[in-house]
Amino acid sequence: MNTRLFSFHGGLKLVDFKAGATDQPIQQAPLPPQLVIPLQQHIGTPAEPVVKPGDRVLTGQVIARATGAISANIHASSSGTVSAIEKRPVAHPSGLQAPCIVVTTDGADRWCDSPTITGDDFPHLAPDVLRKLIRQAGIVGMGGAGFPTAVKLKPSGGNSVELLVLNGAECEPYISCDDMLMRERAPAVVSGARIMMHALGARQAVIAIEDNKPESIAAMQAALASAGVGNVSVRAIPAIYPAGGEKQLIKLLTGIEIPAKALPINAGIVCHNVATAAAAHRAVYLGQSSISRIVTLAGHVPRDLNLEVRYGTPVDFLLRSFDINPAQVSAVIIGGPMMGYTLHRGDVPVIKTCNCILVQQQGKRLPYGNHGAAMPCIRCGNCADVCPANLLPQQLYWHAHSRDFDKIQDFHLFDCIECGCCDYVCPSHIPLVQYYRFAKSEIWAQEHDKEKADIARQRHEFRQFRLEREKTERALRHKQKADALHAPSAEAEDLARKKAAIAAAVERVKTRKAQSDTKPRNVDNLSAQQQQLIDEVEARRKQHRRQRTERPPNKNSDAQ
Amino acid sequence: MTVLRTSSSPHIHGPNSVPKLMFTVLACLLPALLAHGWFFGAGIAVHLTLACATALGCEALMLSLRDKSRMLFLTDGSALVSATLLCFAIPPLAPWWLTVIGVSFAIVVAKHLYGGLGHNPFNPAMVGYVLLLISFPREMTAWLTPATHSALHYDFGATLDLIFNAGITGVDAVTMASPLDHLRMELSRTHSMVEILNNGELYGRLGGTGWEWVNAMALLGGLLLLWRKIIHWHIPVAMLLALLISAGFFHLLDPGRYSDPMLHLFSGATMLGAFFIATDPVSAATTNRGRLYYGAGIGIITYIIRTWGGYPDGVAFAVLLMNMAAPTLDHFTQPRAFGHGERD
Ligand code: SF4
Ligand code: SF4
Numbered sequence: 001m002n003t004r005l006f007s008f009h010g011g012l013k014l015v016d017f018k019a020g021a022t023d024q025p026i027q028q029a030p031l032p033p034q035l036v037i038p039l040q041q042h043i044g045t046p047a048e049p050v051v052k053p054g055d056r057v058l059t060g061q062v063i064a065r066a067t068g069a070i071s072a073n074i075h076a077s078s079s080g081t082v083s084a085i086e087k088r089p090v091a092h093p094s095g096l097q098a099p100c101i102v103v104t105t106d107g108a109d110r111w112c113d114s115p116t117i118t119g120d121d122f123p124h125l126a127p128d129v130l131r132k133l134i135r136q137a138g139i140v141g142m143g144g145a146g147f148p149t150a151v152k153l154k155p156s157g158g159n160s161v162e163l164l165v166l167n168g169a170e171c172e173p174y175i176s177c178d179d180m181l182m183r184e185r186a187p188a189v190v191s192g193a194r195i196m197m198h199a200l201g202a203r204q205a206v207i208a209i210e211d212n213k214p215e216s217i218a219a220m221q222a223a224l225a226s227a228g229v230g231n232v233s234v235r236a237i238p239a240i241y242p243a244g245g246e247k248q249l250i251k252l253l254t255g256i257e258i259p260a261k262a263l264p265i266n267a268g269i270v271c272h273n274v275a276t277a278a279a280a281h282r283a284v285y286l287g288q289s290s291i292s293r294i295v296t297l298a299g300h301v302p303r304d305l306n307l308e309v310r311y312g313t314p315v316d317f318l319l320r321s322f323d324i325n326p327a328q329v330s331a332v333i334i335g336g337p338m339m340g341y342t343l344h345r346g347d348v349p350v351i352k353t354c355n356c357i358l359v360q361q362q363g364k365r366l367p368y369g370n371h372g373a374a375m376p377c378i379r380c381g382n383c384a385d386v387c388p389a390n391l392l393p394q395q396l397y398w399h400a401h402s403r404d405f406d407k408i409q410d411f412h413l414f415d416c417i418e419c420g421c422c423d424y425v426c427p428s429h430i431p432l433v434q435y436y437r438f439a440k441s442e443i444w445a446q447e448h449d450k451e452k453a454d455i456a457r458q459r460h461e462f463r464q465f466r467l468e469r470e471k472t473e474r475a476l477r478h479k480q481k482a483d484a485l486h487a488p489s490a491e492a493e494d495l496a497r498k499k500a501a502i503a504a505a506v507e508r509v510k511t512r513k514a515q516s517d518t519k520p521r522n523v524d525n526l527s528a529q530q531q532q533l534i535d536e537v538e539a540r541r542k543q544h545r546r547q548r549t550e551r552p553p554n555k556n557s558d559a560q
Numbered sequence: 561m562t563v564l565r566t567s568s569s570p571h572i573h574g575p576n577s578v579p580k581l582m583f584t585v586l587a588c589l590l591p592a593l594l595a596h597g598w599f600f601g602a603g604i605a606v607h608l609t610l611a612c613a614t615a616l617g618c619e620a621l622m623l624s625l626r627d628k629s630r631m632l633f634l635t636d637g638s639a640l641v642s643a644t645l646l647c648f649a650i651p652p653l654a655p656w657w658l659t660v661i662g663v664s665f666a667i668v669v670a671k672h673l674y675g676g677l678g679h680n681p682f683n684p685a686m687v688g689y690v691l692l693l694i695s696f697p698r699e700m701t702a703w704l705t706p707a708t709h710s711a712l713h714y715d716f717g718a719t720l721d722l723i724f725n726a727g728i729t730g731v732d733a734v735t736m737a738s739p740l741d742h743l744r745m746e747l748s749r750t751h752s753m754v755e756i757l758n759n760g761e762l763y764g765r766l767g768g769t770g771w772e773w774v775n776a777m778a779l780l781g782g783l784l785l786l787w788r789k790i791i792h793w794h795i796p797v798a799m800l801l802a803l804l805i806s807a808g809f810f811h812l813l814d815p816g817r818y819s820d821p822m823l824h825l826f827s828g829a830t831m832l833g834a835f836f837i838a839t840d841p842v843s844a845a846t847t848n849r850g851r852l853y854y855g856a857g858i859g860i861i862t863y864i865i866r867t868w869g870g871y872p873d874g875v876a877f878a879v880l881l882m883n884m885a886a887p888t889l890d891h892f893t894q895p896r897a898f899g900h901g902e903r904d
Contacts, residue, residue, distance in 0.1 A: 247899065259900070331564050333571055337570060340571065342567055367572075369571065376679065378678045381848075384895070389897060415900070423570050427576040427580070428578055428678070437568065
């Protein structure tokens with residue numbers, strides 16, 4: 001493995017505000033009286049409940065099963081009784097409600113038995129067995145994306161995997177859960193890396209850590225040395241946001257630029273988060289399903305902390321347990337200040353992808369938290385300088401503002417990773433990312449509309465075809481009857497010819513249907529979140545059509 | 561906590577802002593302003609005060625007519641930058657109404673009628689300057705040489721008197737064209753370069769007397785802008801290089817007819833143009849490659865107008881011409897997006 005580092009365009013040096021939460025060990029968060037466990041904590045289809053109200057459950061027991069290829073099991077995060085299966089508010093940018101299993105905890109925290117393997121078994125295990133253990137444990141990407149890990153551990157489409165990248169960059173300010181994990185549980189990360197390499201058939205692995213985390217780098221190096229693994233290395237990367245973005249990280253480490261429509265696997269590279277690796281270790285060697293994670297609690301709190309939190313723990317319960325009066329809290333950001341989203345209410349549960357809870361108190365602002373009034377774009381180009389996707393953010397803004405959704409795609413709107421760099425540096429304080437999100441969801445909605453229209457048209461065409469077919473068949477039957485009276489010998493031949501004619505007609509319609517069936521590219525593989533967005537947008541569009549307003553997306557539109 | 565404040569990411573914002581940007585530009589103009597005052601007298605202070613007051617007045621008027629937030633835009637500093645840049649081009653003893661007309665036109669027509677901050681396709685200060693130059697050529701070209709300034713010994717009261725009571729007639733006899741203007745006129749009378757340059761107190765070591773210092777100070781201010789990351793290097797470097805190369809080429813061809821490239825770099829509005837005028841983000845090209853073409857275009861056109869054109873200095877016209885080309889340049893110089901091929 002060469003040790004040269006590459007660079008990606010743009011990016012920002014941000015004040016990281018991580019010192020507070022990293023000067024003390026990870027703490028156990030207390031167990032709440034009630035766990036509210038959403039059926040969907042991942043990208044893909046929600047899990048199906050396999051328990052019913054009144055059932056006793058043990059810690060780590062499957063309470064909802066993965067459905068379909070891209071899904072994840074959900075486990076009871078602690079032992080107790082299922083008290084309800086119902087819709088509850090969940091952590092989601094739109095503030096929606098979603099089905100959850102509510103478990104009233106008994107405080108005993110008794111684990112159920114799960115299959116495990118021992119270190120001696122490991123070299124002889126088939127990759128499939130490892131994947132199965134990881135899938136059963138309900139592990140999903142813990143860096144924030146929540147993609148089911150087992151799926152991402154299977155080399156697909158004839159690609160073989162050269163390199164496993166373990167992402168320990170953690171480039172957003174405040175978040176330090178991965179840092180603390182690597183400091184305190186480095187051997188688990190190394191072991192997870194080996195499991196993942198084995199499952200993928202990868203020859204080498206790199207653990208990438210930003211150079212503002214020297215303790216983590218040292219801890220990982222020590223763990224590697226004592227485990228005696230030669231094909232895994234630690235690489236310090238420059239602390240430039242968003243170095244932790246998947247494609248940016250790969251560019252930094254290898255110089256390879258993953259093409260816009262391709263996945264890293266196409267280049268023989270797979271990326272996983274370090275916390276996901278540690279979870280894989282726990283699943284495989286300790287038989288522990290994914291029931292908790294490390295969450296950074298920061299912002300306006302008495303003390304920044306890293307907490308081991310059971311999934312389903314309500315955020316407000318967590319705040320109260322650490323001396324924060326929820327009544328004084330004005331906003332809560334899930335994730336970092338650059339890409340995180342705000343909660344609509346405090347009683348939503350912590351889920352698998354929640355790496356940070358950033359609290360803002362009434363009457364206070366986070367440092368750099370001042371988004372002044374928006375002014376017109378002065379075309380300074382600062383945004384283009386920092387864009388890691390090397391886009392022209394001001395052009396995107398311009399076309400989003402004028403709702404020119406064709407033009408905006410020429411400027412590669414869908415390559416925008418919503419990192420927020422452009423927004424951060426814009427002297428005119430234009431809420432750029434908000435405009436991009438708005439444009440994306442409008443385009444999805446339009447394509448969705450078009451798809452619906454296509455389906456309707458196809459239905460209409462098929463009806464026409466059916467009517468016509470019925471008519472010909474009727475005519476044929478009449479003719480047959482008439483013919484039967486006159487020339488019974490020609491009957492069979494005639495019937496065969498007509499049948500062939502009908503078959504040809506059917507074929508023609510089929511091909512035409514297939515041709516018009518090409519789907520627009522942006523509505524393929526929508527995640528549930530995106531689907532949700534589309535639904536919202538559709539409702540909004542209906543309203544818009546009624547009002548016919550000419551205003552840009554929202555209240556924050558510029559004041560020009 | 562039942563109702564939380566929601567907002568869209570990012571939830572933090574850098575310290576950058578439009579007022580901060582504009583006031584940094586103003587601060588970086590200070591050395592050049594002082595040099596101007598040192599060599600050409602306190603007139604510029606009077607015109608600057610007038611220009612700023614006019615600019616803010618026009619801005620306030622237009623904002624209320626256009627129903628925009630005065631709080632937000634009056635304090636953004638952009639009108640002050642336009643006013644200050646225009647002042648450099650106004651002869652220090654010119655009558656007051658010249659400044660008022662130029663600045664009003666710049667703010668009302670060139671800026672607000674095109675849609676206000678961020679929407680003007682042309683640099684307002686340059687539009688104002690060109691209007692004045694075309695409409696009042698006599699007043700706009702009546703410069704005193706630094707030597708005359710010191711010889712006349714007029715005090716601040718006299719300066720005010722000259723500016724406000726149209727007392728320019730009294731000094732008429734001693735005003736003369738600026739160095740570049742003089743050079744052009746003399747060259748067209750087929751005087752050779754050496755004759756002209758030796759002839760009088762108009763020329764200093766590098767450029768026109770006084771002007772070489774204004775330019776040097778503008779260069780200093782420009783370097784400060786670069787250091788503060790207010791501007792990108794592309795436009796000034798491309799413009800100065802283009803000017804240097806074109807001037808150098810013709811100078812080498814015929815030193816008797818074409819002036820020394822240094823004279824071009826340190827005379828007239830060269831440095832102000834390179835660092836403060838051509839870099840006005842609103843009307844310039846925005847892609848890095850586009851900026852290079854844009855700057856080079858200004859350098860070349862400036863040289864052409866100065867050498868063969870009918871006006872003393874070409875920077876203003878060059879900037880306005882390239883302003884027109886900026887959208888096209890942007891269109892053809894889009895950067896390659898991450899993960900896309902050259903032509904994707
Ligand atoms: S940073 Fe803001 S003001 Fe500058 S070009 Fe980009 S969008 Fe326009
Ligand atoms: S949010 Fe999008 S446009 Fe803005 S810097 Fe990030 S990738 Fe570029």
